[in-house]
Structure formats: C-alpha cells, structure tokens
Amino acid sequence: MLRWTTAGESHGQALVTIVENMPAGVPVTRADVSRQLARRRLGYGRGARMKFEADEVTFLGGVRHGRTLGSPVAVMVGNTEWPKWTTIMSADPVDLDDPEVAKEMASGRGARLTRPRPGHADLSGMLKYGHTEARPILERSSARETAARVAAATVARSLLREVLGVEVVSHVVSIGDSVDYDGPAPAPADLGAVDASPVRAFTGETDAHEASMIEQIEKAKKSGDTLGGVVEVVVTGLPVGLGSHVSWD
Numbered sequence: 001m002l003r004w005t006t007a008g009e010s011h012g013q014a015l016v017t018i019v020e021n022m023p024a025g026v027p028v029t030r031a032d033v034s035r036q037l038a039r040r041r042l043g044y045g046r047g048a049r050m051k052f053e054a055d056e057v058t059f060l061g062g063v064r065h066g067r068t069l070g071s072p073v074a075v076m077v078g079n080t081e082w083p084k085w086t087t088i089m090s091a092d093p094v095d096l097d098d099p100e101v102a103k104e105m106a107s108g109r110g111a112r113l114t115r116p117r118p119g120h121a122d123l124s125g126m127l128k129y130g131h132t133e134a135r136p137i138l139e140r141s142s143a144r145e146t147a148a149r150v151a152a153a154t155v156a157r158s159l160l161r162e163v164l165g166v167e168v169v170s171h172v173v174s175i176g177d178s179v180d181y182d183g184p185a186p187a188p189a190d191l192g193a194v195d196a197s198p199v200r201a202f203t204g205e206t207d208a209h210e211a212s213m214i215e216q217i218e219k220a221k222k223s224g225d226t227l228g229g230v231v232e233v234v235v236t237g238l239p240v241g242l243g244s245h246v247s248w249d
Contacts (some may be wrong), residue, residue: 001021001039001178001249002020002021002140002156002159003019003020003021004017004018004019004020004152004156005017005198006018006145006148006149006152008148009082009089009139009142009144010138010139010140010144010145011077011079011082011085011088011089011139011141011144012076012082012085012089012139013079013082013089014073014076014079014082014146015076015077015079015144015148015151016055016060016075016076016077016148017074017077017148017151017152018072018073018074018075019062019073019074019075019148019152019155019156021073022068022069022070022073022156023070023159023161023163024064024069025067025068026065026068026155026158026159026162026163027066027067027078027116027158027162028063028066028067028068028073028155028158029063029066029153030057030058030059031152032158033057033075033077033151033153033154033155034057036151036153036154036157037057037077037094037147037150037151038193040146040147040150040180040196040199042198042200043198043199043200044198044213044214044217045217045221047086048242049198051223053076053079055078055080055147056074056077056078056079056080057076057077057078057151058075058076058078058202059073059074059075059076060074060075061073061074061078064146064226066192070157071156073247074149075152075155075225077147077148077151077247080146082148084109085109085178086104086233087101087104087105087110088104088109088110089139112132112133113133113134113138114132114133114134115134116134117134117138118156119139120141121137121138121139121141122134122138122141125137125141129231137181152209159236163246164234164237164238164239165237166235166238166239167188167233167235167236167238168188168233168234168235168236169186169187169188169191169194169233169236170194170200170231170232170233170234171186171188171194171200171201171231171232171234172199172200172201172213172229172230172231173229173230173231173232174213174229174230175199175213175216175217175228175229176213176216176217176219176220176227176228176229177216178209178213178215178216179208179209179212181201181202181208181209183202183234184236185202186202186234188236189233189234190202197208197210198210198214198231199213199214201213213229223238
C-alpha cells in the first residue's frame with residue numbers, strides 16, 4: 001500500500017512530501033515533477049502569486065539516477081519567496097527587542113491576523129489548536145500545500161503508467177452557468193490541448209464552451225462572488241480488481 005504525507009507551510013522555506021512503499025525501478029525525475037508543478041500553475045483568473053512564485057524541486061531520498069530505490073521517496077519543493085519571510089516564519093525564536101525585527105513582526109506581512117476569514121479553516125483551526133491569530137492555520141490550510149501533493153502524485157503517476165499502463169487525463173466540463181459540454185471525453189493524447197486552454201477545457205473544434213466559462217469567471221470577479229464547477233477525470237488502462245471494496249487500504 002502506498003502511503004504519503006506532506007509537511008511545510010505556505011510561506012515557509014519549503015514543502016516536503018514522503019511517499020512510502022514505492023517499488024524499486026520506477027522511472028521518475030526532477031523534470032517530471034517540475035512539469036506537473038508547471039501544470040498546477042495554469043488556469044484563467046489565477047492569483048498574482050502564481051506569476052512570481054517559482055517551484056524548486058529536489059529529491060532528498062528514494063531516487064537514484066532517475067529510478068526509485070524501493071525506499072521512501074522524499075521530495076522537497078522549495079519556495080523562492082522564502083527570503084522575504086525568514087523572520088516572520090522563522091522556526092527559531094525571534095528577538096522582539098531588536099527594533100528591525102519588532103517592526104517587521106508588527107506591520108505588513110508580519111502583522112497578527114486576528115480576523116478569521118469566513119468559509120476558511122481559520123476559526124476552527126484557531127479554536128482547535130489554541131492559537132490567538134490565524135497565521136499558524138492559514139500557512140498550512142493553503143492552496144500552496146497542493147504543490148507537495150502534486151509532487152507525490154507525480155511519483156504515483158509514474159508507477160501507474162510504467163507498471164500498469166494506466167493514463168489519467170481530466171478537463172473542466174463547466175463553470176457556473178456556462179454552456180454545457182456535450183462532446184467526447186479527452187484521451188491521454190489530448191492532454192496538451194486541455195492544458196492549452198486557459199480554463200482547462202477540451203473544446204474540440206469550437207471555443208464557445210471555453211468562452212462561456214471565461215465569461216462566468218469575469219462576472220464573478222466583478223460581483224465579488226465565487227463559482228462552482230464540474231471536472232471530469234478519465235482513466236484509461238485501469239485493470240479490473242485494482243484496489244479493494246473491503247477497505248480503502
């Protein structure tokens with residue numbers, strides 16, 4: 001059974017993921033992980049952070065010369081913005097008697113966050129773990145943490161492809177009240193076309209579907225609202241009996 005876990009904070013030095021029980025000999029490289037992380041950054045209307053925050057991939061263990069060793073695979077995704085957060089997110093105690101440190105911790109990005117955001121993990125996390133501000137919660141319950149999940153999934157994806165011949169592709173079917181998509185599902189060979197769409201749509205020969213979703217996003221941005229959507233995941237080559245109905249593990 002494959003097991004994985006992640007560690008790290010959004011504005012910390014790095015995120016780390018460890019994948020256990022990976023068989024030996026599965027091909028996986030830094031380039032593979034970087035390619036999937038680049039795909040994570042795609043998408044219409046993404047925040048400005050996606051434009052300046054880069055991902056630095058390092059294998060810390062479990063891989064040699066491009067193949068897994070059979071030992072736990074550890075991947076680190078470095079944060080290029082870390083130099084701006086070394087004091088605020090320092091693991092060691094900081095000297096608040098130092099005027100420069102005190103100034104950084106009291107204003108700007110270092111200011112205490114005492115107003116939990118509606119619909120976020122802020123309030124429940126503060127109550128559960130006894131924090132008096134939201135910073136310790138939002139640093140972990142952040143979309144940035146998904147970068148570590150992408151790294152772990154890249155390793156698992158290599159196993160599925162190389163050992164079982166399984167391919168996975170997905171596309172956005174609808175956003176809000178956009179025009180319904182009634183075309184064929186994408187095949188693995190269509191992944192590039194899906195990624196080329198700003199809304200990750202498989203449009204085929206028409207872009208009306210894509211334009212409809214973009215229109216929905218723009219309307220939501222102007223009204224300060226959020227949208228739901230539908231994503232279809234297509235898996236090919238999956239053998240019968242993979243996994244078990246008895247229990248998840």
